[in-house]
Amino acid sequence: MDYNALLLTTTEIGFQLLKNGAETYRVEESLTYVLKAYNRELTDINIFAIPSCVIVSFTTTAGDSYTKQKRVLNRSQNIDRIIQINSLCRYISAHHPDIDYINQNLRHIENSKRYPYKMQLLANCIVGFVFTVFYGGSLFDAVIGAVIGALLQLNSSLLKRFRMNAFTTTVFNSAMIAAVAILAHKLGFVTRYDSIIIACYMLLFPGVALTNAARDFIAGDVLSGTIRFVEALLVATSIALGSGITLKLLL
Template sequence: MEENKNEIIKVCLLAGKIMLQSGAETYRVEDTMLRIASSFGVVNAQSYATPTGIMFSVDETEPTNFVRILDRSTDLHKVAIVNSISRKISSKELTVNEASELLKEVEVQKHAYPIYIQILAASLVSGCFTIMFQGQWTDFIPALFVGGFGFSAMIYLHKVVEIQFFAEFLASLFIGLIAYLFIDIGIGKELDKIIIGSVMPLVPGLLITNAVRDLMAGHLVSGLSKGAEAFLTAFAIGAGVAVVFSFI
């Protein structure tokens, strides 16, 4: 029985870890872990998740297990897969060992597109956002190049400088500089529209959404921490562009 309880704990923690690392809301992580535990017969389980860690116990008087979350990204496909596994557990289609094996497979899977496809997508998105924000078609091509360069710069700088704030600050700084150079040589007409469209791939949309949803669900610690992270990202983007405008 004790061995089975340990396996249940491992399954719950692994499911929560995958979801948090993939960009899921903390209330969804806690709910999924509790549902999995309940489906395996653990009715008094306790879970508490923050963006950087998970605490879980099968009972109020049992020792608490802790998992540290170091890396976070956006992979909603993994979140959907874990949710699907959770539903199968709830319907008694999976045993503890089967669920554990499936979750281990999900953990090592890589669903991200290659870097060049991400850069191409960022370029196209930048151009489309420029038009959406009432830019002219003559600004589409500059935004295409500026957005792609800015996104690729952020990816490279994030590998060199692990602090995301500085990577986003420098990327937005390059976006402002290159957009100004395009205008200066006569390619493009509206500098502000090109910059606005080009920085959109850097905007932390999912982070802002999750912060609001966590706050609405009553998870104040997670909501405020994610909100602060989103604010710092937005500040870094704005500061980088502001530095360029202060010198032109």
């Protein structure tokens, strides 16, 4: 039994789960299942995960102790990958495949593509359009909302290159939304700039952090829950901050 390979693979699974935005209790549970399924002789299996780090450690029957830790620096929400890794973990705990097989599958999942860029742009447009109507804008306002939705996607991928943290990115994005909406209002295109701004907030809102915080609290993981909750609060504050400053300056 190559314990080192087992350690590396398990840590990689945990890393991938956290990186794509899974809850931390899911990471801890899945890795424990994987290790237990793999080798019944391992004792003292300890997995510790917080949203930005995962630590895997176990002891073999010979008394050797193995530990590896991996930091998770960039996180983004990719639900499809979480689903794939989750079913891989189910498969592992039922069928105990080779480690090579797991690694191959992990690499395959890691390389799985998101939707094409144009389709993501279109999706953002639809969100902007539909929510502007929902919050009481006219159809013409909604067109501007759609344009801002697309701009948001372009702006996010631009800001990614500067490697800013989530809060600065959110402040910039939210300031951009407000600036374009108010500019369109001043030029006379738009009657209700507030519904446009609220509609585009939806693309920035930390709903994921809030959901995961609640779910981590249930699992008894108060530390991770708190981290996510504070994250949600900070992102919400930066949304308000970015558009607030712009509103104050331009209006």
